[in-house]
Amino acid sequence: MVTLIDTQAQRAARHPEKQKRPDSVVMRKPEWIRVRAPGGEVYEQTRAIVKENRLVTVCEEAGCPNIGECWSKKHATMMIMGDTCTRACSFCNVKTGKPNALDREEPANVAKAVATMGLxxxxxxxxxxxDLDDGGASHFVETIQAIRAATPNTTIEILTPDFLRKAGAAEAVIDAKPDVFNHNLETVPRLYLSIRPGARYYASLRLLERVKERDPNQFTKSGLMVGLGESKEEVMQVMDDMRSAGVDFLTIGQYLQPTRKHAPVDRFVTPQEFEAYETIALSKGFLIVSASPLTRSSHHAGEDFARLKAARESRQDHIGS
Known part of the structure; x- marks a missing residue:
């Protein structure tokens, strides 16, 4: 007997709000976007640790193209508070709908996995x-504290939602003192209504600014997708906005369309254009920049954190000399 997988039904279950949208053409990826299929012994070990601790990873849920590379190094980005999002961004492959109650054991399970992987x-x-009064801020805090208790030498980077209209939520997370506070602006202001309708560009920008106001030593990071129809001038304006908010680290990567119901790719930005964006961004004062077709927020995060610290020290030495 042959069993056929109904991928259309699967898509409907993950993204019910998108099912009445017309299908869009999925553009063929250029050669510079191709990656190897995931697999191998270490990859399977990472997968087993994730499953054993009942964890969700953005690597799987968002369909990250770098999962094979990262998991083969025992690097996995934990996605806390469940697998269901209350927003319906048109670029994102994470399931949308009404989430379940928080798993109170999750912070301890995340910490256990971090220790097991030796991160x-x-x-x-x-x-x-x-749906939560604090947008999940207290769960972030508990997770940070659990990791610090289990593996005190592990540096912690968080990639947070915007905590829109959640008074005091961002401050609680900032005060937990993660080593890097990341919140992605994702796209240029003009495209927010179609790409990120549940968010507000200036609220996200203000969140990043508040991190620096409350804790100037905390590294801040933000990311952009390109290939959604933005102009080069709009990208450069976002760079300026980020620098005005004190953002230290900028990531820029190619948007890849998860399904025919998601926002279509406008174009594939060439590697040469990414190099130009990196040069421009560095000239604007970011400590470091990662810009390439396959750049994602947590890709090479550990190596980038070392670069980030070194860049700050170098700049401080230069100012002091």
Whole structure:
């Protein structure tokens, strides 16, 4: 007997709000986007640790193209607060709908997985939880504290939602003192209504600014997708906005369309254009920049954190000399 997988039904279950949208053409990826299929012994070990601790990873849920590379190094980005998001961004492959109650054992399970993997640097992200009074801020804090208790030498990077209209939520997370506070602006302001309708560009920008106001020593990071129809001038304006908010680290990567119901790719930005964006961004004062077709927020995060610290020290030495 042959069993056929109904991928259309699977898509409907993950993204019910998108099913009435017309299908869009999925553009063929250029050669510079191709990656190897995931697999191998270490990859399977990472997968087993994730499953054993009942964890969700953004690597799987968002369909990250770098999962094979990262998991083969025992690097996995934990996605806390469940696998269901209360937003419905048109670029994102994470399931949308009504989330379940928080798993109170999750912070301890994340910490256990971090210890088992022997991670020197870990990235913790989450779905949006607009249904919670604090947007999940206390769960972030508990997870940071659990990791610090289990592996005190592990540096912690968080990739947070915007905590829109959640008074005091961002401050609680900032005060937990993650080593890197990341919140992605994702796209240029003009495209927010179609790409990130549940968010507000200037609210996200203000969140990053508040991190620096409350804790100037905390590294801040933000990312952009390109290939959604933005202009070069709009990208450069976002760079300026980020620098005005004190953002230290910028990531820029190619948007890849998860399904025919998601926002279509406008074009594939060439590697040469990414190099130009990196040069421009560095000239604007970012400590470091990662810009390439396959750049994602947590890709090479550990190595980038070392670069980030070195860049700050170098700049401080230069100012002091």
């Amino acid at each position: 020197e640097h870990v990235v913790i992200t989450s779905v949006d939880r607009d």
